[in-house]
Amino acid sequence: MGQQEKVATSLAGAVSEEINASLAPVDAELERRYPGDPGTRQPVHTVYVPGDVFAAGTVRSWGDQALALLDRHAPDATSFAAVLGLAGELAEPVYSRVRAKLESEPIEDLRVDFEDGYGPRPDAEEDEAAARAARIIAEACRNGSAAPYMGIRTKCMEAAVRDRGIRTLDVFLTGLMAAGGLPEGLVITLPKVTYPEQVSAFVRLLEAFEEAHGLDAGRLGFEIQIETSQAILAADGTAAVARMIQASEGRATGLHYGTFDYSACLGVSAAYQASDHPAADHAKAVMQVAAAGTGVRVCDGSTNVLPVGPADKVHDAWRLHYGLTRRALARAYYQGWDMHPGHIPTRYAAVFAFYREGFEQAAVRLARYAGHVGGDVMDEPATAKALSGYLLRGLDCGALDIAEVARLTGLARADLEAFAAPRRGDLTASAK
Structure with missing residues (x-):
């Protein structure tokens, strides 16, 4: 040990107190507006099924159709890998x-669609379809056949369809309450x-x-669908989407990009x-x-090129979807x-390949960080957050197994979650 350094300061404690007092409103605003990711599972996709088509067997049917397509056009690992x-x-x-995945959990998130995929119908018909959707979802949640996340997309809040959208949501939610209450994985999407x-x-x-039902305040959250140019850039030049998140008063859970409505809004040709x-x-x-x-997650759009027809057409559509x-x-x-x-085999193939390709490198880097061991990369808390988030998403979707993650990182899931959700101040500190 060398000579102990003499520590001296020049500022009175009152200076720090004054600064803390002046920034207290800012501290509170940061916590309110930017709470960070909720740490819950994010589904890798959302499937939209029109309200008149949705049935008790929809989830299983999609899985069976996807498996049949694999059997027909890529019956083994070698042929599937060659296509992609x-x-x-x-x-x-x-x-x-x-x-x-297609056998056990073919759909992670399903939305019963009463908007573009359903269209205008007689009121009695839409009422019945909304009530049926509530009954089917409630039954699926009871018997274990539900997707992890299920819900509804209503018509938007524009004047022409506003009352119909409000009534459909009311019928649907009231039906769920009557059938035993709101399921944990309930999701509502507000379009346009x-x-x-x-x-x-x-x-x-x-x-x-x-x-009306004595529910806890804030129990119902919703996704905001971005399908118009005005949602991105408002008339006053501000980013309207940022104001939408604040207008949700903490209820917004996602921003979903609507590929075709948004593109058409900007005049992009259909091709x-x-x-x-x-x-x-x-x-x-x-x-x-x-x-x-903010804790609000972004969801990409879709492709309308379907994997149907002869093998070459299916393979072309698969390659496109996989690449996107x-x-x-x-x-x-x-x-x-x-x-x-036909999209879900390539959805899962792309997701699984993404996590498995980078798994070992991410695991080793996180293990070094957790063990304060040097390597060829100097990681900081923000990087540890990204590494652990990557591993957790891989675990949630089935790309990775907890045993292999624990073997390479030496960490349990709770450890990964702790790294993925550090305190705000920790992200400004350098890794020791």
Whole structure:
């Protein structure tokens, strides 16, 4: 030990107290507006099924159709890998996990659609379909056949369809309450949001329902669907989507990008409407920045190219969907839409390959960080947060197993969750 340093200061304690007092409102605002990720599972996709098509067997039917398509057009790991360009060492792990997923949990998130996928119907018909959807979901939750997340997309809050959307949501939620209460994985999607005031009005609607049934305030959350240019850039030049998140008063859970409505709104020709169009990239980048730190998650859009017809057409559609999904994952869009049962094999293939490709490197880096062991990369708390979040998402979707993660990291799931949700001040400190 060398000579002990003499420590001296020049500022009186009152200076620190004054600064703390002046920044107290800012501290409170940061905590309120930017609570961080909720730490819950995020589904890798959302499937939209029209209200008149949705049935008790929909989830299983999608899985069976997807498996049949695999059997017909990629019956083994080698053929599937050849279609998608998977590396040899990934072929069997990815293919076996895709088949297992399609057998056990083919859909992670399902929305019964009463908007574009359903269209205008006689009131009595839509009432009955909404009541039926509530009954089927309640029964599925009781018998264990439900997807982890299930819910409804109503019509939007624009004047022409507002009353119909309100009534459909009321019928659906009332039916769930009558059938035993709101399920844990309930999700509500509000489409075509253009003004923050529409979000505020939807909040009032949910508050009224909670009060009518004696539910805890805030029990009902919802996703905001971004499908208009005005949702990205308001007339006054501000990012309207950021104001929408605040208008939700903490109820917003996601921002879903609507590929085709948004593209059409900007005048993009039908042949070029896609989730990798520059207009789509701009919109999602604004959504991503607006949502960062708020606990609201961003969901990518979909492709309308369906894997149907002869083998070459199916393979082309699979390659397109796989590539778009991998592109989205690299840009931190961990969820997207799937429009057809044939999309879910490539959804899971892309997701599983994404996590398995980087698994060992991420695990080793996190283990070194946790053990304060040096390596060829100097990681900080923010990177440890990203590494653990990556591993947790891989575990949640089935790409990774907890045993292999624990073997390489020496960490339990609770440890990963602790790294994934550090205190705000920890992210400004350098790794020791």
